[in-house]
Amino acid sequence: MSVPPLRPRPGNLREIAEQIEEATGLRVQVLGGNLVMSPTPRGKHAGVIYRLEQTIRPVLPATLVAAEAVSIEMPDDSDDYVTPDLTVCPAEFLESDDWLIDPRDVELAVEVISQSEKARDIGQKNDWYAVAGVAVLLVVDPRHGTWALHTRPEGGAYQERAEGKYGEEIPLPGPVGLVVATDSFPRYGAAG
Numbered sequence: 679m680s681v682p683p684l685r686p687r688p689g690n691l692r693e694i695a696e697q698i699e700e701a702t703g704l705r706v707q708v709l710g711g712n713l714v715m716s717p718t719p720r721g722k723h724a725g726v727i728y729r730l731e732q733t734i735r736p737v738l739p740a741t742l743v744a745a746e747a748v749s750i751e752m753p754d755d756s757d758d759y760v761t762p763d764l765t766v767c768p769a770e771f772l773e774s775d776d777w778l779i780d781p782r783d784v785e786l787a788v789e790v791i792s793q794s795e796k797a798r799d800i801g802q803k804n805d806w807y808a809v810a811g812v813a814v815l816l817v818v819d820p821r822h823g824t825w826a827l828h829t830r831p832e833g834g835a836y837q838e839r840a841e842g843k844y845g846e847e848i849p850l851p852g853p854v855g856l857v858v859a860t861d862s863f864p865r866y867g868a869a870g
Contacts, residue, residue, distance in 0.1 A: 729863060737854070741770075748765040750781050750787065751781065752809070763788050764788035786813070786815075786816065789816070804836070814852060826840070842860070
């Protein structure tokens with residue numbers, strides 16, 4: 679299937695993103711008025727997400743869920759949204775017909791860095807989550823075997839950041855309230 683002729687412009691970027699996703703299977707997000715396409719995650723990328731889900735789900739209260747493919751809207755912008763790899767949000771969202779969740783309802787967003795992602799892109803995404811007011815952002819980087827936990831979004835930036843390497847535990851705050859072991863997180867190989 680090919681992508682139909684598209685005419686992206688402010689006000690229809692979400693519609694264009696949906697058409698691209700449907701035609702290509704790529705994950706598409708709209709950040710800062712730009713269409714951002716991500717390749718299909720590789721096995722090790724999915725492996726990190728799977729391990730996190732398996733650790734987080736059993737400790738969540740019944741009112742929260744850990745779910746993939748939940749898109750978060752950007753307040754005050756009719757186009758912008760992002761789809762983290764894993765989202766901890768109210769369980770009631772899974773019964774909703776909505777496809778976008780309010781960022782203030784997100785307890786934790788997890789981004790696992792793709793092998794081809796650029797540092798500039800990562801920084802812009804982190805800023806986006808802070809501007810949106812997502813309470814906690816966990817960024818796991820299988821390229822380098824590292825992680826960064828961003829908390830306390832205020833004034834468009836996260837005020838606190840904890841960093842570590844694989845093998846060091848991640849102290850997830852708030853309702854998740856869990857320490858995550860990272861010893862078994864996979865790293866990308868030279869060929870990916």
